[in-house]
Amino acid sequence: MRFTINTKHHSANDSYFSKISLTLSVFGELSTQSTTLQMTVTSQK
Structure with a gap:
């Protein structure tokens, strides 16, 4: 898993978008x- 967190900007918007992108990730x-x-389970049957 890769998480890109920008610590240079601390505005409310950047924090908000960081949380959204982290959640999406x-x-x-x-x-x-x-x-x-699911693919593994299906292939074992």
């Missing part, structure tokens, strides 16, 4: 893992 990673898991 986490959800994207989770959905990728669950898809891989």
Whole structure:
């Protein structure tokens, strides 16, 4: 998992968008893992 956090700017907007992109990164990673898991389970049947 890669997280890019910009610490040079501390405005409210940057903090807000950082949280959004971090959340999207986490959800994207989770959905990728669950898809891989489903494919693995299916291939074992």
